Amino acid sequence: MRMVDIIEKKRDGHALTAEEINYVIHGYVKGTVPDYQMSAWLMAVYFQGMTDAEAALLTEAMWHSGDVIDLSSIDGVKVDKHSTGGVGDKTTLILGPLVASAGAKVAKLSGRGLGHTGGTLDKLESIPGCTIALTPERFVRQVNDIGIAVAGQTAELVPADKLMYALRDVTGSVPSIPLIASSIMSKKLASGADVICLDVKIGDGAFMKTLADATRLSRLMVSIGNACGRQVAAFITGMDQPLGFAVGNRLEVAEAYETLSGHGPADLEELCLEIGSEMVYRAGKASSATAAKDLLRANLRNGKALAKFKEFIAAQGGRLETLDGFVTAKRIEEVKAPRAGFVKTIRALPIGLATMKLGGGRATKDDVIDPNVGVVLERKVGAKVKKGETLARIYADAAITDEIRGSVREAFEIVDQAVPVPPIILDVVR
């Protein structure tokens, strides 16, 4: 078997066999397939796509390229969730404790943030004392004990994906549906959960820009998961504005805390209840998705969800009993409405970039994050505003530059006509 023949076969639009796909992936991880052949193959995949069967084979080859997490010693159905990433996306912090409070077993490995989107690990580490470096034994024991653990991915989990992603990033083959699907699903499969709920975001602040692309990606990921014996549901959700109000590490932790107390933003609570009820129902902890949703809504009000959150944070060494004194930004500046009208859009990308420039995110992998800074929206899409009313607050430790101020201000588009509140969930693929 020769790599150049496999490149040409894909280039000419033919489906590859399991042997050929294994040759590519295992050869690349071993180093016998060089970068320059891999990048040409990835570009050929970009143009010619893959059948569902090929994408499943690719995912399997990647999944088995390194360690696989063994969750067999955890009793019951293990659930996991994944978001394609967005600005203000703190759903893991809420969903994890919420579904654990209903008896589902949440065993989740998370990543760090890069660029304009934050990562769950950075948010957890913004809590004093909280660690995400759990040994496999401690991870499994914690899930068995309290129903939830969130840890950082090790370098040995799906090394093929790390290598391929780094190469795609510099050779123009990132936006390929089968390559995105196999990247996400190989990590989810290696993480070992039985039930996987995916949050596929579309819009300005997200990777997928259109409903058509998000639907294709969702269908393919469900197909791959099913082919590999897992239950999968994909929620296509809007990211045309930041999720909830808060953007920035501690600001988002605080918002998660409020949401778990039953006082969260409407869009964020709705999203967590919808995805959470799917997880709880599929975990066998409710007789229907509707019953699961009623159970979760009750737990937000009766204190069980917040209690599980505190138990989870404490189990990972964190200290967060109350929110008093948690966010300590040195200065808070208000951004005012330049005119009266209705908020038509709040572009997520400039809000995310402003947070990054405040020090709340990473431009490069080695940047150190300031946990206190960020942006908190005061108004969301659909709101009626008067001239001079506060639209958002900027939380900063250093001086706030005109560039940052301008980013936040210009993220808001205000129009004369009334604007409907956009739906948070656009479609579900099962």
Next chain:
Amino acid sequence: MRMVDIIEKKRDGHALTAEEINYVIHGYVKGTVPDYQMSAWLMAVYFQGMTDAEAALLTEAMWHSGDVIDLSSIDGVKVDKHSTGGVGDKTTLILGPLVASAGAKVAKLSGRGLGHTGGTLDKLESIPGCTIALTPERFVRQVNDIGIAVAGQTAELVPADKLMYALRDVTGSVPSIPLIASSIMSKKLASGADVICLDVKIGDGAFMKTLADATRLSRLMVSIGNACGRQVAAFITGMDQPLGFAVGNRLEVAEAYETLSGHGPADLEELCLEIGSEMVYRAGKASSATAAKDLLRANLRNGKALAKFKEFIAAQGGRLETLDGFVTAKRIEEVKAPRAGFVKTIRALPIGLATMKLGGGRATKDDVIDPNVGVVLERKVGAKVKKGETLARIYADAAITDEIRGSVREAFEIVDQAVPVPPIILDVVR
């Protein structure tokens, strides 16, 4: 400027600017653009193609990546020809002396053969004493003195092409019209001739398989050449059977000698007269292409063409006054017709491969060539044959294997119906 942005721009189907193309090519030659980005860019070009203007910019960037031959001290119009390569293609050996005998200045750099097609340099070196390693000074002086010189390309001529071709060969981006056109034309432009005649072959033994592809390639090469201030004509010619009768280094030199004596195969003579008359007319050595053709035909009969050939070989150190004792293969074996009928096809590829396996070509760059071996056809397409008549002769120094014998026999397809003699020139693009 970042290479990944240029890859994505081409991937998305946009035309690149001169600055971008120069960044790619000069960066690749300098080593600042790594192989893995170059191979992804080449694959994107494979899928998205290039405008004529982009292909001209690419050719210019490649052309200026290394040395450029200075022919300015040669008086008169310099002519050059290039063939895309075929089995039994000894046209340079004939065309060069033929057009020089009519007064045109032939300054030609040639390549070696690899795989099933032979190279002009190998054919010249099969002549005892003949060298192709001419210094630039000797090359220019010889063209001024006798009107013709043929030398090997140096490593410093168009290094971008060498690097890119080696990469394309292992990453699946060889069959791309703009990449093929820029590869050929960058070398022709760097070689310095004013008039460039191209022989674009199509068929079984050639790189282009269809008239449509050959026409696209021809038009693009003419467009590139004109954009760079050169006169270009491209002849699309048939390579559904080997050109002439002889395949193998000395066998082809001998056939060239015979053709220059006015006793060559009809297809070979016609091809040389057509391309040669274009070169002579454009060099200003005849008042029309028809007059040029009459002049060349006369020179084949009156001994001037053969005399120029002998003068050319002698100038490069070779000894070939007569053909007596020139081909010294140890054994000659006849391949007989298995049935009566008409020769419908003689597939060039198995004839070329048989010659390579006899030792007459290179499977790898380091193979040493046996100059005496090869295959000489006795019948060409359209011929009526009786059962048991000789179709071809195999010239060998070692034992002739069944595989070689089978290759030659199976190259011939014999049918009951009469078959017309195929035209040698299918189209001309100017």
